[in-house]
Amino acid sequence: MQANGNQNPVYSEEEKQALSEKVDQVISNKELMVVFQPLVSLKDRSVFAYEALARNPSGVFANPPVMFDAAVAVGRCGELGRLVREIAVEGCTTHPIFLNIHPDEFEDGWLMQPDDPIFSNADRTFLEITESVPLKYSDICHSILREIRSHGIRLAVDDLGSGYSNLKYISDLQPEIVKLDRELISGLTKGTRLHRLVKSIVDLSVNMGAKVVAEGIETAEELHAVIDTGAHFGQGYALARPAFPPPEAIWPTFK
Ligand code: C2E
Ligand code: MG
Ligand code: MG
DSSP states (O other): OOOSSOSSOOOOHHHHHHHHHHHHHHHHTTOOEEEEEEEEETTTOOEEEEEEEEEOTTOSSSSHHHHHHHHHHTTOHHHHHHHHHHHHHHHOOSSOEEEEEOGGGGTSSGGGOTTOHHHHTGGGEEEEEESSSOOSSHHHHHHHHHHHHTTTOEEEEEEETSTTOOTHHHHHHOOSEEEEOHHHHTTOOTTSHHHHHHHHHHHHHHHTTOEEEEOOOOSHHHHHHHHHHTOSEEOSTTTOOOBSSOOOOOOOOOO
16 A cells, blocks of 8 residues: 555555665665744744754655654654654754654653653653544553653644544643644634634633644634634744744734
């Protein structure tokens, strides 16, 4: 089957061998970089933090989900994640940093290495756990998260509202941050049913003790509508594209 960033892609042995070589090329030659996208306060327009997003400049993999799927398939997801974190933490020293963690990274102990960059920067580190991939071995996962959080590292549930929604994540993981997926934000206009839905999800998240980031804001209109939902932070092309070095946010002008 073709790898396309979907849930649990299945590969033939030949495909696996080819993937293994590609993953090895990326990891061994460090053919990786990290770009940063600001999370912007919707109250005072300041940059609150930056999300680190992996890039493979040599083009071995088409996009980050495909690269991480390949690393999972060949058992090197933890190693890849660690490398990305090293580059990310070095590349953003001025603000809190949001790091995406693939659920498989909980399985192999990489996150728990005492010399992991997350521990030397614990008080400015947020880990994003996507809710679009189920957390397997949830007991192990929870105990790792407890240990990590005891160091002061905070959690964000990523992609809430994407295909495989699971609101229970918010009560299970008790994240400090909930990130609403672009599926909820795209085309958002005040006064619509979608707008009422997003507003309710923001209220629910706040009631559960989390602050809310709206992701994938592409237009001034979406930004306007997002502000009206009570979300705390915004992220998206309308404010800044992911870039290196960490870019400034530019507030769009409303017509
Ligand atoms: P994500 O964590 O939800 O990241 C947001 C994605 O939306 C990023 O895609 C970002 O470039 C894109 N984006 C930002 N603003 C906009 C916008 O206004 N409109 C649209 N259409 N898209 C926007 P990217 O960088 O291709 O990453 C895709 C996914 O790959 C990420 O989704 C994340 O799940 C995964 N990923 C990226 N970097 C890493 C990493 O270092 N580790 C892990 N485990 N996963 C990563
Ligand atoms: Mg993310
Ligand atoms: Mg997301």
